[in-house]
Amino acid sequence: QVxxxxxxxxxxxxxxxxxxSCAASGRTFxxxxxxxxxxxxxxxxxxxxxxxxxxxxxYYADSVKGRFTISRDNAKNTVYLQxxxxxxxxxxxxxxxADLVFGPHIRIKDSTYWGQGTxxxxxS
Numbered sequence: 001q002v003x004x005x006x007x008x009x010x011x012x013x014x015x016x017x018x019x020x021s022c023a024a025s026g027r028t029f030x031x032x033x034x035x036x037x038x039x040x041x042x043x044x045x046x047x048x049x050x051x052x053x054x055x056x057x058x059y060y061a062d063s064v065k066g067r068f069t070i071s072r073d074n075a076k077n078t079v080y081l082q083x084x085x086x087x088x089x090x091x092x093x094x095x096x097x098a099d100l101v102f103g104p105h106i107r108i109k110d111s112t113y114w115g116q117g118t119x120x121x122x123x124s
Contacts, residue, residue, distance in 0.1 A: 002026035002113040004096045009118030012086055016122070020081040022096030022115060030074035033102035036081045038092035038120075045095065049081060050106045059106060064090075086122045093117040 008020040022034065035050030049060045049070040058070050067086075072079040079096060096115040101107035 002029055002032070002098050004098060004113055004115035006094065006096050006115040006118040009094060009120045011121045011123065014087055014122055014124050016086050017082070017084045018086065018120060020083065020094055020096075020118060020120075022079040022081075024077045024079075024098060026077075029077050029098060032098045033100045033106075034072065034079045034096065034098045035100050035106055036070065036079075037095045037097055038090075039095070039117075040089075040092040047106050048094070050100055050102060051079060052102055057102070059102075059104065083120070086120075088122045088124045091120060091122050093119050 003025045005023045008018060012018055031053050033052050036048040037045050038048050039045040047061055048064055049068055051058050051070045051072050055072045067084050069082040095117045098113045099109055099111050
């Protein structure tokens with residue numbers, strides 16, 4: 001079992017930055033691919049970024065490339081999402097997910113673990 005807790009969300013002006021954290025419990029976390037997804041009001045949940053178990057490979061949605069950076073510290077069982085140059089369209093609830101099918105097309109499994117989400121609001 002893996003439990004995920006996101007933090008770091010908040011209200012920021014356009015052009016600002018936030019760093020989200022996903023802290024995990026469970027001995028297998030360091031062996032899992034982890035990703036961030038987001039869901040805006042009235043819209044479906046969408047992929048944002050993912051990182052391999054080692055941290056050696058990463059993927060990003062086109063909408064965040066060059067602005068967001070995903071990283072992980074397996075010693076701390078934590079994955080981060082550094083978000084720079086934020087735009088109002090980045091406003092959403094951001095969810096951390098562990099145990100993904102990792103590759104150019106990130107996929108959710110039946111066994112994927114989810115956090116409770118953290119709200120990010122970007123004002124114009």
